[in-house]
Amino acid sequence: MDVQEVRLKLKAELDTLEARSGRLTRHLRREDEALPDDWEERGTSLSNDEVVEALDLKTRARIDAIRAAIGRIDDGSWGECLECGRDIAPARILAVPTTRMCIKCASKANHA
Ligand SMILES: [Zn+2]
Incomplete structure (x- = not known):
């Protein structure tokens, strides 16, 4: 897998998550539905x-x-360890591209 493939995968996941986040935010702002009038239902709704x-x-x-990971891919710093500056092992960075x-x-x- 090369970097551009990783970037595409990340971008696809990002799109999915942004859509989900938009739905969650709308839910929390009650743009979909008002709080129920019934107190008991209201309690359930608020604990949800x-x-x-x-x-x-x-x-x-x-x-x-x-x-951030896409940003690092674009600026060329993706795959470098933030701490020691050495290359992160390909198996690790491909498995966890956001590391x-x-x-x-x-x-x-x-352990710190
Ligand atoms: Zn390191």
Whole structure:
């Protein structure tokens, strides 16, 4: 797999996530439906919001990571470890294209 293929895959995932994030945001802003008048239903609806909100945050974090990875592909820094500046092993970067650290630095960071 070459870099451009990775970029295309990331872009496709980004499009999907952006569509999902838009739906989640609309849901949270109640653009689709108003809060139910019934108090009991309203409670259920609001506790669903917490789940949706958590999902929305996760989706946004993933969107940011993918945007950043595409940016690095475009500026040529993709595949370089942010910490030590060495090349990230191809198997690792292809499996996790959004990673910013080589396996050594990532495990150090996790243990820090
Ligand atoms: Zn490193």
